[in-house]
Amino acid sequence: MENKPQRKRGTLIFWLLFLAIATAISATVLLANQHRNLKHLMRWLGLPLHETMVIPKPGGLEKFRGRRLQGVAVLLDPYVFMHEIKGMESAFLRSMKKDGENLCDLFNRSGFPMSKWQPGTFAKKVNECWYELAIPNAEKPDDPSTFFLMIKGAQDGTLVSTRVKFIFTDAAARAKLTAMAAEVLTDFADATKWTEIADQKNKLLALTPFNSTLSGVSARFSSEFSGSGRYNLIFSRTDLNPAQKRTEDYFEHRHFYPLLPEHGGPAIAAAQPKP
Known part of the structure; x- marks a missing residue:
């Protein structure tokens, strides 16, 4: 107890x-x-909640210890302090400065045995590489399905165009050739950092025509009127509007802030006397 x-x-x-x-x-x-x-x-x-605002007390400037860095004078261009000038606006512009030879190597690693990057047959100032595939048609031996890929570029590295042309003459080759064209679309989007065009892959697989233009570059997928089963996928540069042209000139020293003649720039034109 x-x-x-x-x-x-x-x-x-x-x-x-x-x-x-x-x-x-x-x-x-x-x-x-x-x-x-x-x-x-x-x-x-x-429950009621009453919050109190705390106003910090005014403080003084923080004192830095140690050796103070010496100031450096920088010359700023007058354009920095100017307002936007009407008629001189710029626009976003996608660069096509993708080396064609490297793009050929990329497709070669992706399973498209490309030819050597060299001057074209008809235009010597334009380099090109290409790949061609033929798939036999058992029912029509003289009418095989074909796939053709060609890349063209200027000698300064500017990519002129990338073209895919495929023709399927039977249902068996349709899926293979369409998948190859979709792979080219994906690889081109990755190589040029044009991620938006990769969204058109499903349309291509469904053989639905599309035409996408963004910042001076276009991707167009279309069918030919000459017969069924004929399709083209073309990447190219579009004509630039004045705002896009100003953007291009801004990054080209030959047109915008050129170097002085002693540094390799163009000669300075003599001033014309006033009448």
């Missing part, structure tokens, strides 16, 4: 300690992050 009061007293002490520890933990959680959790709880319970 004497153990019962002691047992009750021990149980009471245990629960008091448990409540004290639980209260301390709850208070720590609620008061953390500048009472943020407590405010969330009060809002959830619908």
